[in-house]
Amino acid sequence: MKLVAETWKVVLAVVLVQAIIIAWIIVFWQYRAYLQARTLAELTIVLHDAELKTYERQVVGDFGGSMPADTLNMYIGAVERGDYKVASTYFVRSARQQELHRFVGADIIEIREFSGLLKQAGTLITEIRPESDRFENSFPLSFVMKRTDGGIWQFETIDYQLSKKTQ
Numbered sequence: 775m776k777l778v779a780e781t782w783k784v785v786l787a788v789v790l791v792q793a794i795i796i797a798w799i800i801v802f803w804q805y806r807a808y809l810q811a812r813t814l815a816e817l818t819i820v821l822h823d824a825e826l827k828t829y830e831r832q833v834v835g836d837f838g839g840s841m842p843a844d845t846l847n848m849y850i851g852a853v854e855r856g857d858y859k860v861a862s863t864y865f866v867r868s869a870r871q872q873e874l875h876r877f878v879g880a881d882i883i884e885i886r887e888f889s890g891l892l893k894q895a896g897t898l899i900t901e902i903r904p905e906s907d908r909f910e911n912s913f914p915l916s917f918v919m920k921r922t923d924g925g926i927w928q929f930e931t932i933d934y935q936l937s938k939k940t941q
Contacts, residue, residue, distance in 0.1 A: 825857045832863035838926040842909045842919050843900045845927040850892050853877075853885065865929045866920065873929075880936035888934055891915045 838845035845864055852861035862874040877885065894914045902909070907921040916933035 829859040832860060836922045836924055836926050837863045838928045842927045843896055846896050850889055853889050869930060876936055879938035884936050888936060
């Protein structure tokens with residue numbers, strides 16, 4: 775009888791130790807997930823602040839590249855980051871508001887398709903050095919750029935409509 779009581783004590787101790795270890799593992803993973811979520815939230819805030827600062831800095835000036843392909847690549851980068859405010863700053867000032875609204879309610883898949891078409895155009899215009907202050911592209915999508923007085927190339931138009939999500 776004493777042996778049975780001792781055996782139960784040992785079994786109970788082992789089960790208790792296992793329960794403590796399992797509880798510790800669960801708490802550890804929950805805490806780790808909490809830290810990751812908190813870090814992600816903090817990084818999201820920092821990224822948003824950086825994008826806002828970039829937009830505020832660029833919205834008052836003329837931004838783009840020294841060649842049409844440079845401006846196109848800057849624009850593609852901003853679109854792929856989802857930084858549509860900054861993307862709009864690569865347009866002439868009179869077209870920026872309209873460009874900013876291009877992405878409102880647009881589907882992410884269609885935005886990726888748009889970006890892909892822009893990349894195709896980028897490979898075709900890489901070596902082009904326009905002689906005039908205006909550059910027009912027609913394939914695989916149509917866009918027009920102009921050289922500003924400061925020598926920066928900016929979009930006037932991109933002829934591509936993104937469809938809006940219906941709610």
